[in-house]
Amino acid sequence: MTDQDPTQITGKTEPCLASEFDRVSLLLADAEKDLENSLIPPHDDEKALKGVITMESAHDPYTRIHTKRVAYYAEKLCLELGYNKNVADYIGRAVEFHDVGKIKIPTAVLHNKGQLTNEQYEAIKKHTTDGAETLLQNSKGYLSVLAAKIALLHHERLDGQGYHNVDGDDLPWYVCLTGICDVFEAMTATRTYQKNMSPEQALQTMWSQQLKANGKFFDPDMLQAFTKIAPDLFAEAEEKIPSIAEDDEDYYMRHAFPAFN
Ligand SMILES: [Fe+2]
Numbered sequence: 001m002t003d004q005d006p007t008q009i010t011g012k013t014e015p016c017l018a019s020e021f022d023r024v025s026l027l028l029a030d031a032e033k034d035l036e037n038s039l040i041p042p043h044d045d046e047k048a049l050k051g052v053i054t055m056e057s058a059h060d061p062y063t064r065i066h067t068k069r070v071a072y073y074a075e076k077l078c079l080e081l082g083y084n085k086n087v088a089d090y091i092g093r094a095v096e097f098h099d100v101g102k103i104k105i106p107t108a109v110l111h112n113k114g115q116l117t118n119e120q121y122e123a124i125k126k127h128t129t130d131g132a133e134t135l136l137q138n139s140k141g142y143l144s145v146l147a148a149k150i151a152l153l154h155h156e157r158l159d160g161q162g163y164h165n166v167d168g169d170d171l172p173w174y175v176c177l178t179g180i181c182d183v184f185e186a187m188t189a190t191r192t193y194q195k196n197m198s199p200e201q202a203l204q205t206m207w208s209q210q211l212k213a214n215g216k217f218f219d220p221d222m223l224q225a226f227t228k229i230a231p232d233l234f235a236e237a238e239e240k241i242p243s244i245a246e247d248d249e250d251y252y253m254r255h256a257f258p259a260f261n
Pocket residue numbers: 002098099127154155
């Protein structure tokens with residue numbers, strides 16, 4: 001699955017994905033402009049997005065648990081960074097949609113336990129553009145536009161070596177924050193295809209990646225703040241949103257449904 005080690009899927013993006021990124025970026029810029037100019041009346045679009053989450057749960061309940069846990073970490077990291085409760089709550093809700101594009105990735109690829117082919121890597125990278133487009137197709141309210149931005153950019157890095165090689169200066173703070181929570185969750189989640197890391201091992205790995213990237217893999221202040229709270233957050237998440245084994249169908253039914261449970 002893409003998140004088995006999201007930090008490893010980088011490198012040169014194929015031209016077709018690059019043009020896809022440009023196309024979806026324009027859609028997003030238009031939606032942002034419409035919101036700014038009030039062409040789209042502000043509304044609570046969570047209802048409109050509920051169907052997207054239901055699709056994600058049905059396609060891959062495993063991803064659903066992952067996104068819920070990442071959203072939990074993101075909300076808490078916002079608070080740790082000094083944002084107020086309303087902001088933290090809103091960011092958490094938007095982060096929950098960050099991997100929605102995976103509904104277009106065949107489960108055989110998502111759960112591939114072996115080496116992925118180049119084509120499969122490209123398909124996985126595309127969950128960013130697919131996710132942003134799906135969200136915008138469902139709603140163009142504030143939450144959806146914010147979620148689409150996160151979906152599109154959450155695999156970018158400060159050094160510009162992410163999926164779409166976006167310059168680190170162009171990454172909003174909430175995108176950088178999502179990236180940290182996403183990588184940590186991916187490394188610590190229980191997976192059948194790999195042994196999960198302890199929170200301490202995951203943080204150590206993230207810091208060594210940070211070092212290798214000359215301090216420009218993750219936002220350094222955010223990584224510092226997250227390091228302080230991550231072990232406790234992990235314990236909380238294990239209780240509130242337990243990880244699942246891929247073959248535990250009963251668990252899927254209890255925890256992945258209904259949407260927004
Ligand atoms: Fe992702």
